[in-house]
Amino acid sequence: MTTTTLDEEVERSPEEAAFDAIIDADSRVEPRDWMPDAYRKTLIRQISQHGHSEIIGMQPEGNWITRAPSLKRKAILMAKVQDEAGHGLYLYSAAQTLGITRDEMTQQLIDGRAKYSSIFNYPTPTWADMGAIGWLVDGAAICNQVPLCRASYGPYARAMIRICKEESFHQRQGFEILLTLMQGTAAQREMAQDAVNRWYWPSLMMFGPPDDQSPNSAQSMAWKIKRFSNDELRQRFIGMLVPQAEILGVTLPDPNLRWNEDTGRWDTSEIDWDEFREVLSGRGPCNAERLQRRRDAHEDGAWVREAAAEYARKQSENAQKAVA
Ligand SMILES: [Fe+2]
Ligand SMILES: [Fe+2]
Numbered sequence: 128m129t130t131t132t133l134d135e136e137v138e139r140s141p142e143e144a145a146f147d148a149i150i151d152a153d154s155r156v157e158p159r160d161w162m163p164d165a166y167r168k169t170l171i172r173q174i175s176q177h178g179h180s181e182i183i184g185m186q187p188e189g190n191w192i193t194r195a196p197s198l199k200r201k202a203i204l205m206a207k208v209q210d211e212a213g214h215g216l217y218l219y220s221a222a223q224t225l226g227i228t229r230d231e232m233t234q235q236l237i238d239g240r241a242k243y244s245s246i247f248n249y250p251t252p253t254w255a256d257m258g259a260i261g262w263l264v265d266g267a268a269i270c271n272q273v274p275l276c277r278a279s280y281g282p283y284a285r286a287m288i289r290i291c292k293e294e295s296f297h298q299r300q301g302f303e304i305l306l307t308l309m310q311g312t313a314a315q316r317e318m319a320q321d322a323v324n325r326w327y328w329p330s331l332m333m334f335g336p337p338d339d340q341s342p343n344s345a346q347s348m349a350w351k352i353k354r355f356s357n358d359e360l361r362q363r364f365i366g367m368l369v370p371q372a373e374i375l376g377v378t379l380p381d382p383n384l385r386w387n388e389d390t391g392r393w394d395t396s397e398i399d400w401d402e403f404r405e406v407l408s409g410r411g412p413c414n415a416e417r418l419q420r421r422r423d424a425h426e427d428g429a430w431v432r433e434a435a436a437e438y439a440r441k442q443s444e445n446a447q448k449a450v451a
Contacts, residue, residue: 150351155281158224166350169343170280171225173352175232178218179243182236183417185211187251188260196254203300204257210293217286224282237422245403246329248411255308255315255322261301262371263323263330269294270364271334274354283352302371309376316376323372324380331395332403334361340400365393 139147142161149156156162185208192208195201219229235241246264251257272294275287308319335341335357347353355363365384372379383396405411 150279153277153351154279155284156279157281165346167225169347169350170283170352171222171227173347174218174222174225174283175227175235176242176244178215178222178232179236179241180247181211181215181218183243183247183421184264185215186417186420187247187249187413188257190251191254191257194254195257200257200304207261207297207300210297214290214293217290218283221280221282221286233425237418237425239409239418242407244333245406245411246333248406248413248417249325249329250413253318253322255305255318256326258301258304258308258319259322259326261297261299262305262375263301263326263368264333265294265297265301266367267330267333267364269298270360270367274360275352277351277354279351302375305375305377319375320377323377327380328398328402329406331361331364331398332400334358334364336400336403337398362392365395369393 143163146156146160146162146166149160156166188204188208188211192201192204195204219232222232223229232241236243246267251260269291272287272291276284276291278284278287305319305323308315338344338356338358341357344353344356348356368379369384381396383394385394387394406414409415
């Protein structure tokens with residue numbers, strides 16, 4: 128052991144030691160436990176971004192509710208979009224336990240200061256996009272989120288358990304939409320393939336930059352918020368897609384995709400990280416539209432918030448009168 132480590136050990140406060148013990152034991156940190164500021168900040172950022180992604184993520188599919196091809200498809204799509212609203216709310220609640228308010232988070236989103244997953248800034252021009260989003264986007268979300276059910280922060284981990292159950296329904300409904308189209312006419316098959324072509328690469332980008340360009344990952348892994356690296360999760364996702372694409376009869380749009388016996392990994396073409404950075408920094412095809420829509424919805428809902436606040440005020444006034 129080096130002197131530095133010894134010095135650090137001496138300087139560690141009892142609170143820090145208790146926090147480290149929770150992490151080492153694979154136990155959960157709860158809202159009232161002491162935690163390092165950087166851990167709290169990282170979680171607030173990650174959970175609120177995740178919540179924003181669920182909320183903005185309702186828009187690309189909301190676009191098709193009124194145009195779903197049958198009553199059954201409409202009912203399923205409505206349920207799915209409603210689930211995403213629920214995911215946003217669980218996540219905002221989890222973030223609130225760390226000391227940020229819902230209003231602050233909403234303000235950060237509508238001011239354009241908060242990030243959300245870049246995937247939701249792509250358009251949904253055809254019905255097949257509903258299939259491709261469910262299969263690829265919700266599929267990538269599952270790969271990312273299943274390990275988060277064991278994240279070290281209790282409220283986040285518990286929210287993820289229910290979210291993951293619903294995501295797996297979303298993934299299967301997307302797969303089933305594509306399967307139906309692939310068993311249909313030539314035009315329907317072409318529409319399904321076109322949607323897969325457009326969503327495949329952005330879905331691979333959902334795992335974030337390559338490991339050697341992901342500076343915060345190591346700390347998140349040490350805190351056991353993150354359990355697997357971006358590239359490991361991306362590999363796992365590709366491994367899940369390949370046999371499913373075969374059943375569907377769709378082609379994954381990467382001529383270089385193949386299993387490499389020597390490395391035990393999937394070889395792929397280079398991901399276009401310039402596109403990722405462009406979309407993430409607000410210059411994607413639908414960024415402005417998505418944010419504007421969220422802003423309008425917030426303004427349209429002002430009367431609901433005012434009515435709820437007024438109702439709560441009257442209730443507490445009545446309660447006080449009853450006590451007096
Ligand atoms: Fe979700
Ligand atoms: Fe979902």
